[in-house]
Amino acid sequence: MRTQVGIIGAGPAGLLLSHLLHLEGVDSVVLESRSREYVERRVRAGVCEQPTVELLREVGLADRLDREGLPHHGFSLRFDREDHRIALTDLTGGSITVYGQQEIVKDLIAARLAAGGDIRFGVTGAAVHDVETDRPRIAFDGGELECDVVAGCDGFHGTSRGTVPAGVLKTFDHVYPFAWLGLLAKAEPSHEELIYTNHERGFALHSMRSPEVTRLYLQVDPGERIEDWSDNRIWDELHHRLATDDGFELREGPVIEKSITPMRGFVAEPMRHGRLFLAGDAAHIVPPTGAKGMNLAVADVLVLSRALSALLHKGRTDLVESYSDTCLRRVWRAEHFSNHMTTMLHRASDVDDYQHRLQLSQLRYTATSTAAATSLAENYVGLPF
Structure with a gap:
């Protein structure tokens, strides 16, 4: 040929x-x-x-x-059990x-x-x-x-x-000291936008693929086996990490697919x-x-x-x-x-309370500073080709 x-x-x-x-x-x-x-x-x-x-x-x-x-x-940064929206379009167009x-x-x-x-x-x-x-x-x-x-x-x-x-x-x-457990579920998304969560037990992400299919992620150790994570265990951990003080409700549904991916x-x-x-x-x-x-x-x-x-x-x-x-x-x-x-949102097993406080400081600054939020939004939306 x-x-x-x-x-x-x-x-x-x-x-x-x-x-x-x-x-x-x-x-x-x-x-x-x-x-x-x-x-x-x-x-x-x-x-x-x-x-x-x-x-x-x-x-x-x-x-x-x-x-x-x-x-x-836009999307939400969730920490301290509260959402802080990054308004992508308002900040960048x-x-x-x-x-x-x-x-x-x-x-x-x-x-x-x-x-x-x-x-x-x-x-x-x-x-x-x-x-x-x-x-x-x-x-x-x-x-x-x-x-x-x-x-x-x-x-x-x-x-x-x-x-x-x-x-x-x-x-x-560079190999990161954690992995993502991904879950695809036949469930209506629980929020209209993505939620990136920093939690003391590890990162979690709420995303979606359609109005009927939700994509969710949990930070786990790289050595974890998917066989050790039952559907119920995954849902329980997601509920725990995504919880907010204003009563956020995570919708569940039949699991279509689940896997663990190193980072x-x-x-x-x-x-x-x-x-x-x-x-x-x-x-x-x-x-x-x-x-x-x-x-x-x-x-x-x-x-x-x-x-x-x-x-x-x-x-x-x-x-x-x-x-x-x-x-x-x-x-x-x-x-x-x-x-x-990744470093702002994930909690590695060897990160002490001092480092976790630094993460929260960066998140709070990003959520309250227009300049910091704009920089994040500009990179997330994508720089021009």
Whole structure:
């Protein structure tokens, strides 16, 4: 097989890159190891920044998002058993939209297939070769794809990043001393906006995926097993951590899914080696507290699509040469913001009362200072692409 851009991974990064390249008149083939059913059903992020929503509208991918997505103009910081609203729109003029990552994936797959795009599911054994030449190739079980450029959009555990020689790639890794237990429940959300809670027993988050489905999270130790957390135990802990003095009532419902996810920050530099370009989770991971993961992937592939169009249509190399530096500026800003949100809201087991008082001081300052609240809101809504 032959194409201009070989894309490994059919998540938001790979699929959106393929769509953006199509709009630029650049051919691509997407190779995905999982089945279509799997990638359309896996539950991931649910918060779209303002720039992400605007881009999806601009490229014709927001019809269902605009019908079914849930625009939010603020969120609550909950501490001292009381809500303190961060008014996103009032402070910044922007907002976020709750719309599941799997729904964006469904929209992208439908759009690519309707346009004659080539997405190959169930492709195993993918390995990248010859990226230091102008004819890289992707070998896989049963075939090979020759291309001008390879885009590694295959996530943190994919094979693309391992193609870059150890002497070239520098990695920065921070593992947080806690994890998130996530619960998806068929229950009407208990609040119209997200609630980020700092509690002496650990962080909790109230979110949603639709008017009928609630997404909830609890901070737990990384060594916890999901088998040790019965539904009743999870609900009891959520009730305890989310309680307020004004009588907040948490609605319960049948549990659809539950899992435990470790938290880490990770960045690989550079995001390019020869004709291989890394994007999304293949290049960086952020803790989910700041809701930046999927949005960073969108920002990466927007920069990459423009760079590859200039390279393949006009022979320009300036944008591909600056791709890594351009993306990493945004990545490190997101890493810092996500770390700030995480350390402000979570209580590690080794944090003493002194440190907890510092957390509460930061929360109180953020909730009462227009300048501090605006900075938080600006980063949360998303900096312009």
